[in-house]
Amino acid sequence: MSRFDADAIVVGAGPAGSCAALALARAGKNVILVERGPFAGSKNMYGGVVYPRILDELVPNWWETAPVQRWVVRRSTMILADDNAFTIDYRTPSWGRPPYNGATAYRPDFDHWLSRQAVAAGATLVTSTTVTGLLRDPAGRVNGVRTDRPDGDLSAPIVIACDGVNSFLAKEAGLYTATDAANFTVGVKETLALPRSVIEERFGVRDDHGVDIEILGGTSGVNGGGFIYTNLETVSLGVVLKLPKLTAQSKRPEEIIAGLKRHPAIAPLIEGATVQEYSAHVIPEAGLSMMPTMVTDGMLVAGDAAALCLAAGIWLEGVNFAMASGMYAGRAAAAAIDQGDVSAKGLAGYTKLLEESFVLADHRKLKDIPGLVLSDRVQQKYPGFVTSVIERVFRVDNPNPKPGLRRIVREERKRAGIKLGDLLRDGWKGMRGFG
């Protein structure tokens, strides 16, 4: 052991890295957690909702100390067409009580808090340090990392790459090869300042309760989606855009946000708000089809670095998948150290833990959804079709009699240029994909 600086080095103090370090420290291992930002979370941005139940295993009663903005008690999916909208809205006070469901939080707060849990368990956190490459032993096995600090090499029998979506470590190790732009979306957002009472009035919540809205349509014809999440004194509003479509359509991201903000269904929610912070980050969208090999000799990959973000189209879950995969990677690494085998074979327990948990089960279940939700038909044709059907169902057009649902659907489908076969196929795909 003495020839190494630690039992394990974890690269990146995002949710994956901090949970990996926490699991290793709990198993009594000597772990160094390296983060390039000045503090954990300083490089990280997302839409805005964490689903932290997996933390029950690592930080009991996490809700008492986690830096939460609001507990989500209301979740909506909005379908936007030109100037109209159809919303599915669910709310329940029970999501506002322990053990909760989702919470809005700022990543610089949340990731920092999570990294402190790892430190409290005994991990060593090194910030302001960028890992620049892998170290290998003569046999080619990974056994440490190079950093940009003078004399900055750090050695350990195991390296866990939790370095996020661009993972240069997984690429250097030859594990991550799916770098086609079509596998990625870029998320851009505005953190919009509004007085607390105004947010609560407009979104119909009180106290520390909040709202989560995902939006289909409203992205100026660029395949993707939008989101609005309430924090205590800000609203996070942004869009997620498929890269090849964004460049093909020649629309700049901030213009697409401006278009969304002008939509009559959105504008009243954020009227008068000022931009407090503008930010951007890339998302691995393609799920199962882009996942790398998860282990090699002396190394494991977790979180976005392993494309484990569950991007079911516009409904993003990444933080929980990162926390869980980091935790499993940490546990598998600790077991491999105990067994004295840190080869790919010795680390294979990690893949098994992912298979047996929601991480790969959910990815398998929803594998067709990202492709379906981001497809041209769902993006360009269905929003207008759905809202115009709803409009005609709800409209009272006296003295004309009501047209009847079947006729409306047929007429609106034709008007939108959707073939019946395609509609049925997509419907079936959706039913199966979510089922």
Added chain:
Amino acid sequence: MDFKIARDDTWPEISFEERIGTAEFRIHERAHIVVDGDTCRGCSTRECVVACPANLFVPTSDGGILFNYENCFECGTCYLVCNKEGAISWNYPEGGYGVVFHRT
């Protein structure tokens, strides 16, 4: 409550400078991203100009690209959308430098 809304000016569209000014950047003297002007001169598609959320790729009148690394989100969009081999050499900034998020 003294929160007032000017109905005729719902959200003054802010300039890009103001927008990017809301984010904090700790600028290191060494550029972490370098764009090769010669390769860009032969590029007609210019994906980076459209997609970079920080709007850091600016076409010049002589058909080149002017790039400034300072206000970069380190997101990776540019190297993902650019399909010209060798146009962008992309690294993270030195530890402790670059973008620092706060309310994201």
